[in-house]
Amino acid sequence: AQSVAQPEDQVNVAEGNPLTVKCTYSVSGNPYLFWYVQYPNRGLQFLLKYITGDNLVKGSYGFEAEFNKSQTSFHLKKPSALVSDSALYFCAVRDEPGAGSYQLTFGKGTKLSVIP
């Protein structure tokens, strides 16, 4: 069975400082990894994904994530946080096609608060 852990319920960071939101995963085959963001009263918006290739993935709004296979991690990062980045962030995983279902398994979410 696949699983995702987001060890921090909340991350606070000062505006302009770098931010990191942590994610570790467990999956039977090669992982497909995703980050989504959810603003209040909105659906989930896709930020970035790792399928294969370069371990450093760049996504929307200046976010990036680093895939580390040995540590089974996929931490979300941004060099300089904005107040508008304050939201709920979800890490998600699923198996590669053919290895299982296409269902996403989500972490519990991390609330990011960027302090002016």
Added chain:
Amino acid sequence: SAVISQKPSRDICQRGTSLTIQCQVDSQVTMMFWYRQQPGQSLTLIATANQGSEATYESGFVIDKFPISRPNLTFSTLTVSNMSPEDSSIYLCSGLGLPNTEAFFGQGTRLTVV
């Protein structure tokens, strides 16, 4: 990427009644899913909506309570039947196009049962 229009965006319903939530995708998708989310919490998969056949439900969810239809590749409905206050939640639909792409989500339906 594709866009999902989900409606209603919110509703307040009396216990014992049913609510049907609709999702329309602006392009054909391979798979569609329905999730439930308590505010500020993670997403729990209810079922995979299969085109032209019965949905595949996850443990803890049954067809009598959450009937799902998917008559074609771009449309699906979820009904929450015989509602109780415990059904108060956010319901989200999701679509997946090609297998190596990301899933995308509707804006959610915030349901309150009184």
